[in-house]
Amino acid sequence: MTAEEKRKLELFSAKMRRWIIEGVYNAKSGHPGGSLSCTDIMCYLYNMEMKVDPANPSDPDRDRFVLSKGHCAPALYAALGLLGFFDVNEIKNLRKIGSFLQGHPCKAITPGVDMSTGSLGQGISAAGGMALAGKLDKKTYRVFSILGDGEMQEGEVWEALMSAAHYKLDNLCAFLDYNGLQIDGAVDDVMSLGDIEAKTKAFGWETVVIDGHDFEQIESAVNAFNANAGSGKPFFVICKTHKGKGVSFMHDDASWHGVAPKEDQYKIAVEELDARIRELEG
Numbered sequence: 001m002t003a004e005e006k007r008k009l010e011l012f013s014a015k016m017r018r019w020i021i022e023g024v025y026n027a028k029s030g031h032p033g034g035s036l037s038c039t040d041i042m043c044y045l046y047n048m049e050m051k052v053d054p055a056n057p058s059d060p061d062r063d064r065f066v067l068s069k070g071h072c073a074p075a076l077y078a079a080l081g082l083l084g085f086f087d088v089n090e091i092k093n094l095r096k097i098g099s100f101l102q103g104h105p106c107k108a109i110t111p112g113v114d115m116s117t118g119s120l121g122q123g124i125s126a127a128g129g130m131a132l133a134g135k136l137d138k139k140t141y142r143v144f145s146i147l148g149d150g151e152m153q154e155g156e157v158w159e160a161l162m163s164a165a166h167y168k169l170d171n172l173c174a175f176l177d178y179n180g181l182q183i184d185g186a187v188d189d190v191m192s193l194g195d196i197e198a199k200t201k202a203f204g205w206e207t208v209v210i211d212g213h214d215f216e217q218i219e220s221a222v223n224a225f226n227a228n229a230g231s232g233k234p235f236f237v238i239c240k241t242h243k244g245k246g247v248s249f250m251h252d253d254a255s256w257h258g259v260a261p262k263e264d265q266y267k268i269a270v271e272e273l274d275a276r277i278r279e280l281e282g
Helices: 003-027 032-037 039-049 070-083 088-093 122-136 155-166 187-191 196-202 215-227 263-281
Strands: 064-067 143-148 172-178 206-211 235-240
Touching: 003 032, 003 039, 003 070, 003 088, 003 215, 003 263, 032 039, 032 070, 039 070, 039 143, 039 215, 064 070, 064 122, 070 088, 122 143, 122 155, 122 172, 196 206, 196 235, 206 215, 215 235
Parallel strands: 064 143, 143 172, 172 235, 206 235
Antiparallel strands: none
């Protein structure tokens, strides 16, 4: 990755975070913390890796993306809006009646959304189904998915992991947004995941652990996934992240899981993110 490529990713990511805050603030509800923690993963996938076309969002040969942690839809909307799937200003209508940007992604009404998600555990299950369909149809598209660490407490996730290994879905890559916090507090206190690396490997997945905010490490993981093609093993990336990344008062604070900023807090967040954008543009 060149220095210029990295700068462009950092700039796109900062703009994503700015729109996440804009959307949640205008909606007066939503999930900023987890949206901010998975931003960099999504930023890299949409800008550097996935074969998608805003002019043809239903291309049958496109790569698929499933946001299994569907409550973090503001991050997905920010990426899709900035890429031109729709007017990014529509994010100001997040969660409003009549808007096609609802609190959870809806495939039927939102350009660029490949799966309606929100009920935790179902997204990664659907991603596995898409990957299996690709195999059966002899297609070359790949399927990417992002899960939350709180979501990993759902039994359906582990059924999906077992199924993907059984069907040898090496065209499936799952990213775990491991920020360590969920709505009720620390994941380890609510329901510890234990040694998640050992568990996913035991379930038959090729697994790597990275810093989910380091674009070079994300790139390395994606390259490893691509090199894994033909192995018959699905690929799992454990991304160590920070809830509320990019906004000082939200950083590593579980209380920002599902709360919208008030006006004074919104202004602080916007000032911080706009300053970061100006720095990267300059």
